[in-house]
Amino acid sequence: MLKIKLKAAAFHFLFTALVASFAGVLIFIVWYPSPYTTISGGFGLWVILTLVELSLGPLMSIVIYNPQKKIKELVCDYALVGLLQIAALTYGVYILYSARPLFMVFVKDRFELVTASDLTPRLQSDAEKWRANWSGPTVLGVRSSETASEQRELMFDTVLSGVGIHLRPKYYTDLDADGVLSVCKPVSSLIIAVGDSFGEEYTVELSRLAPGDDYCWVPVVNGNRYWTAILEKNLNFVKFLPIDPWELHNE
Structure with a gap:
């Protein structure tokens, strides 16, 4: 019986993972495209949503599935589980939709x-x-x-x-592109400042941006959190680092 229940839970898990993947496409291509995934908290919210969905459905499937039940009973049980999962998914997607970034x-x-x-x-x-x-x-x-x-x-x-x-x-x-470029500092200065303030935690990652003259950095404020944005000289955002730029030294 346990083997049969686990098999049913596995099928339920795969189906739920497929639905979560479709939701991920919407979330990470439309609402939270790279590099805004991290700074907006979209990835963390999606992970929580996915873990809830992947655990809720299969675990309930283990409880309710019984091959001795009539088809009508199984359909009713799985309909209730499906409604519960849909409600959880809808709520999670709504939260992600409400928190999506609109403007920089x-x-x-x-x-x-x-x-x-x-x-x-x-x-x-x-x-x-x-x-x-x-x-x-x-x-x-x-x-x-x-x-x-x-x-x-x-x-x-x-x-x-x-x-x-x-x-x-x-x-x-x-x-105003000129206004941004006038305050956007070279990445080389950020590498020095980060090395003095944070050690080598981010210097290796920043050093991979070559040639460094093609990139600059500027502070970003997200509510009450502070980040550092790496931009190309054409002002395309490349990366966001969880570094408070006002805590840096020797910028």
């Missing part, structure tokens, strides 16, 4: 990552016209205030509400 907004000397959960539905609607493609975040800049009202908003309301300019779509504008 350049503000003064850094990029701010904006996720779907950072914007209210109304603000998402206002920002939709700036979405350049359906896969991954769109890279933008912000404009200066144009009226006295906007100036007061940026000076006072931003401070009081905690809603920065990167979360205000009406200030979005096309990215």
